Amino acid sequence: MSTTIRKKLTLIIIGALVLLFNLGPILWGVLGSLRPRDEIMRYPPEPIPSTLGIEHYRTITEGGFLPAAQASLIYAVVTVFAALIAGSLAAYALDRIRFVGRSVVMFLVLAGIPLASGAAALIVPTYLYMVKLGLNDTVFVLPLVYIAYNLPTAVWVLRGALGGLSSELDEAAAIDGAGRLRTLFEILLPLCKPAIGAAALFCFVGAWNEFVAGSVLVDNPDLRPIQVSIYQNMGYFGRDWGPLLASATLAIVPIIIAFLIFGRLLISGLTKGAVKG
């Protein structure tokens, strides 16, 4: 066997193994969501389905799943816009203006990236704090928390992108009489589209996927986010895997689509040092 063929073969085998162990749970889950109930529950499991149907999707859409998906979509979109606006202003100041307290703000932002993933340590204090502020179980509480959790990453990604733009752009804009805001929004940000996309994607995924705060800070079914709805389904359907897998599939569809389209942006965002586990 020539080396190129052998190399290609190894590539295919390793690629297939990665596909199997990495995407296996997702593919097996999507497949299960489309199979009839008795076939899912049959032991030993049969990899090839006899028929595919959407009965489990009907079951869950008749429950509280769609309102939860809608609530999460709204939370995620609000998070994206708020984090991009506040984040680009902060990123600009941190990168372009030498103001007093800049290093303190820089520290708050940078430390906020991993801190925001410290859900376990933060949730009880946050809960007590929100009760005190009277925000508990209101429509504002989850968007506010999600903005705070995702803003540090957004600032960091945008700051990295602005840092890569020459200050000559600012000088040229100043000669044309543009102030700082116009320079930022009309000259600089349009040149940072990939970073804006990456930041938006991070915020969207972060808000859409959040569970712990969502399970604690709201009680009203109308405010319940999608991940909490899926978790509650687990208690409700128990070992009836079909509807559970259908709700899991629906929850990852937006993520997978966003990934196939913007995956490269996200990878470049990740590698720019904006890292959250």
Add this chain to the structure above:
Amino acid sequence: MMTRANLIKGWRRNGHGLLYVAPTVVLLLLLLYGPAISGFYQSLFRLGGANAGAFIGMDVYATVVSEPGFGKVVASTAFFVLGSVIGTVTLGFAIALYINGLDDVSARILQIWVIIPWAISSVVGALLFRWFYMSDLGLFREMLRWIGIPMMDPMSTGTGAMLALIMSAVWKKLGFAVILLLSGLKAIPQDYYEAARIDGASALQRFREITVPLLAGPLLISSVVLGIADLNTVELPLIVTGGGPLDSTTTVALSIYQKAFSQYDLQRAITLAIITFVVNIVLVALYVRSVRGQEE
């Protein structure tokens, strides 16, 4: 000497800077740092019961730490976090090295494949992990049966459950480590390897003397980030094992969550949360230092 014009310019610079960062700073102080600080303050007072509001100081910390269950939770947490971080970084490093040797197109496809479990939510990830890897109706155990290695129910022993929990964390976060380490590998100039090869260094020597030291930054950053994520994950133990059997997979994160929101023991929960928060701060400080180191 400071002229009047300079003074105005300085004021304006500071004013603009502070104005631009104000929304971000206010949001972070109010919603991220505020709760943490207020949580510590509140943990010093009795949160409910007969003497609600009474100052108890650090006594409750001493009580919580000396309770018999505490050592067990710390041990499970340490085992879970260390096992997951070591597993994720080692496997991620191997896959990153492999992808680094591929052509661009295959490398890009594999990167996107490998990152997908990281991008889906922990709730869904944990659910699908159980379904594929742990259930007797899942394909993983069936495939092991095909090749003649029957696997028992991982939930039948504490060790089995812990291994399943660690594996779920490795599966979920692997792509993150791969992407981070791969970008580190790409940043190593090829000339270093050329020069070493000319000097007669073996592949192993090149790996040990060039790759590993130059990758120390990304290795440290990914370990710290993964450590924080694993230390704080509620969803994985909650859904993959439920903390069982017999609390053998109850990590501190799950313990806080259950104490606060199913047993309504806010006092113990907030005390444990603040202890965890202190560990988080140490890890965050390490993170900030290593990211700053990378930036220079």
